[in-house]
Amino acid sequence: MKISVIGLGYVGMCQAAGLAKSGHDVIGVDIDKKKIENINNKIPPIYEKGLKELLIDVVPDKLQATNNLKEAVLKTDLSFICVGTPSKKEGSMSMVQLKNVARDIGRAIKQKESKHYVITKSTIVPGTSEEIVIKTIEEHSGKKFPDDFGVGMNPEFLREGTAIIDFFNPDRIVIGSSDKDTVEIAEKIYREFNCAILKTSLKEAEMIKYASNALLATKISFINEIGNICKKYNINTNLVAEGVGLDSRISPKFLRSGIGFGGSCFPKDVNAIVYKATELGYNPRLLRAVLEVNRDQPLKLLEILENHCPLKNKKIGVLGLTFKAGTDDIRESPALNTIKELLMEEAELYIYDPKAMGKVKKIFPHLNYLDSAEKVIKKSEIILILTEWDEFKELDYGKKLVIDGKNVFNHSKPENYEGICW
Ligand code: UDX
Numbered sequence: 001m002k003i004s005v006i007g008l009g010y011v012g013m014c015q016a017a018g019l020a021k022s023g024h025d026v027i028g029v030d031i032d033k034k035k036i037e038n039i040n041n042k043i044p045p046i047y048e049k050g051l052k053e054l055l056i057d058v059v060p061d062k063l064q065a066t067n068n069l070k071e072a073v074l075k076t077d078l079s080f081i082c083v084g085t086p087s088k089k090e091g092s093m094s095m096v097q098l099k100n101v102a103r104d105i106g107r108a109i110k111q112k113e114s115k116h117y118v119i120t121k122s123t124i125v126p127g128t129s130e131e132i133v134i135k136t137i138e139e140h141s142g143k144k145f146p147d148d149f150g151v152g153m154n155p156e157f158l159r160e161g162t163a164i165i166d167f168f169n170p171d172r173i174v175i176g177s178s179d180k181d182t183v184e185i186a187e188k189i190y191r192e193f194n195c196a197i198l199k200t201s202l203k204e205a206e207m208i209k210y211a212s213n214a215l216l217a218t219k220i221s222f223i224n225e226i227g228n229i230c231k232k233y234n235i236n237t238n239l240v241a242e243g244v245g246l247d248s249r250i251s252p253k254f255l256r257s258g259i260g261f262g263g264s265c266f267p268k269d270v271n272a273i274v275y276k277a278t279e280l281g282y283n284p285r286l287l288r289a290v291l292e293v294n295r296d297q298p299l300k301l302l303e304i305l306e307n308h309c310p311l312k313n314k315k316i317g318v319l320g321l322t323f324k325a326g327t328d329d330i331r332e333s334p335a336l337n338t339i340k341e342l343l344m345e346e347a348e349l350y351i352y353d354p355k356a357m358g359k360v361k362k363i364f365p366h367l368n369y370l371d372s373a374e375k376v377i378k379k380s381e382i383i384l385i386l387t388e389w390d391e392f393k394e395l396d397y398g399k400k401l402v403i404d405g406k407n408v409f410n411h412s413k414p415e416n417y418e419g420i421c422w
Contacts, residue, residue, distance in 0.1 A: 001189060004029055004072040004079040006101050008039065008065065010046060010163060010264065010329075011121055011156045012082030017054045018167035020063035022192060027072040028065040039065040047328040047355060050164035069101070073108035078117040078185060080154075081105075081133070085122050087268045091275035095132055098122060102133050106140025109149055117150040117182050123209050123269055125276045129153050129176070129202040150182030153202045155209035160263065161326025172196045176205020213269040214287055219254040220261045221293040227257035227421025228300060237421040238407065257421040259386060259405035260297030262323030262332040267294070298334040301384065301405045301420050302341050308382065308401060311345035317380030318342075319373055320387025320406065321353035321360050328355035334405070335386035339364060350379040354389055 001024050005016035008030040016028040030036055035045045042059045044051040055063070066072055073079055083097035098120075109116045118137065120129055129152075134145045143149055153176035158166045172195050175186045183199055190197060200208070226244075227237040237257050245252025261267065270287055277284040305311065323333035330336060342349055343364075350368045351357070357369050370376050373395055377383060381400065385392055388406040397414035404419045 001025070001078065001185075002076040003027075003189075004069075004076040006030075006069060006072070006079055006081050006105075007083035007097070007122070008032075008035055008045065009082065009084055010048070010160060011158060012080070013039075013044070013046060013051065014048065014158055014163040014167050015080055015082055015121060015156070016063055016065075017051060017058060018164065019189070020058035021054055021168075022189075024062070024189070025076075026058075026063045027076060028063060029067065029069045029072045030065065031067055033067060036065040036067055039063075048163050049161060049326060054164060069104045070108040073105055073116065074112060077114070078119065078189075079105060081118065081120045081122055082156075083122055085124055087271060091271040093123075093125065093268070093272050095124075095128070098124065098128070099132055099136055102136035103140050106137040106143075109137070109143065110141045115147075115149060115181065117152065117185050119152040119154050119182070119186060121154055121156045123155065123213075123265070123272075124153075124206055125210070125272055126203040126206040128206060146179035146181070150177065150179045150185070151202070152177035152179070152182040152186055153205035154186060155205055155212075157209075157212065160329055161324065168193075170195050172198055174198045174200060174205050174208050176200045176202045176208075178202065210269055210273045213265055214273060214290070216254050217261055217266040217270050217294070218286065218290050220256075220266075221290040221297075223255045223257045224260060224297050224421065225293050231300075231421050237419075256407055258297075258388075258407055259301055259334040259338070259420060260294040262334050263329065264331045267291070267332040297420075298338045298405070299341070301338060301403060302345075304403055304418055304420065305382065305384070311342065311347045314347050315379060315381045316342060316347045316349055317376040317383040318349055318351045319353075319376060319383060319385045319392050320389055321351070321356045322387050325388045325390070328359065330356050330359050333386075336360070336363065338384065338386060338405075339367075350376045352376045353387065354391065 003019055003024050004027045005012050006029045008028045016026050020026040038045050042055040081101055083101050085093040088094050134151050155174055173190045175183055177183050223241055230237040241255040245255050270291055274284050274287050321335045322330055350370055352370050352373050383402045385404045385406055385408050388408050392408050399416055401416045402414040
């Protein structure tokens with residue numbers, strides 16, 4: 001099938017490369033010219049395991065990138081919308097990119113004779129496909145849904161760091177639409193995937209994404225709360241989590257306590273659904289608490305640190321900056337708030353991360369960035385582990401105090417060690 005993928009961020013890039021590998025002819029669209037040039041030269045615009053190899057395989061025969069949205073839409077049968085829906089200050093989401101893309105698709109399909117299909121993968125609150133995507137396309141194309149064009153919602157569940165594996169091995173595929181042609185065409189695309197396909201309304205598909213992320217975030221805040229209680233009892237949360245996770249109704253996944261969740265999805269999505277629910281007149285108490293626990297979780301690490309010594313002028317090593325290992329993404333990373341707090345306490349920081357130092361330097365330009373974890377250990381009196389990079393497991397920490405926010409060590413722990421919840 002001929003497919004355009006609009007917006008080549010994490011989701012769009014993996015979707016475009018994955019569909020191309022599955023045999024479709026894909027045109028990726030983005031406004032960032034440098035990104036397009038890189039993709040067309042087989043250079044991944046993001047760090048994601050397996051993406052480079054995939055681009056080498058599919059560019060240019062099956063995947064090409066352009067900034068010409070109109071041409072891409074006219075040359076293809078179906079467009080996936082994968083643009084960002086970033087948080088605004090109050091917690092709601094910005095729809096600017098989505099509206100612009102829907103407008104441009106509308107203008108493009110005005111000239112198109114055959115029925116064009118538009119499927120959103122961006123995370124959008126229930127009602128957005130109907131109120132923004134369909135209405136905007138109708139307004140700018142002069143055409144009518146569902147006779148002249150199709151609209152669907154197909155939420156993504158890709159985890160950064162394993163997004164390519166996740167693309168080819170989904171647990172389920174959700175296709176939301178009231179238009180049977182759109183459902184049929186989406187089913188055709190995902191036919192080869194060995195998983196359940198759930199067909200829903202547009203709003204249900206939109207909500208499934210929020211409910212999934214909200215539940216996973218809830219599991220994390222839950223185990224962090226249990227972990228904070230375990231810490232008071234001086235018992236090992238990891239064993240408690242193991243004992244709880246062995247219950248097949250619960251599962252051991254997402255029961256790893258630590259400094260809390262970050263990334264581009266969980267904080268933004270839980271905030272957005274809290275905001276939207278409140279707007280609809282419902283007070284989502286549980287989800288507010290999930291965010292509250294998560295907001296305070298990095299502070300637990302600082303409490304532990306302060307119990308050991310005053311922080312002023314203390315030489316503190318920070319190992320890890322990304323919100324989790326396997327990515328260079330620092331969005332909503334708990335490490336950034338921890339650094340801010342430490343700076344307020346006038347600690348002297350030495351910092352290392354294998355992937356994200358360039359990005360963090362732009363936010364905190366005047367800190368001491370060192371090019372290896374060993375150098376950080378040498379310079380610091382106390383070491384904080386804020387991302388679970390494998391390389392941090394193998395280091396010789398000597399007798400220095402290591403405070404672990406990410407549950408990095410399985411068996412052999414540093415001599416002088418304390419975990420945030422264990
Ligand atoms: C998430 C969802 O998993 C994915 O389905 C969705 O499409 C996008 O958001 P991602 O943000 O890449 O993916 O990361 P994920 O692996 O889910 O972890 C999110 C955060 O939770 C990280 O900060 C991670 O360290 C933290 N986490 C995860 C825990 O603290 N404990 C856990 O047990 C699991």
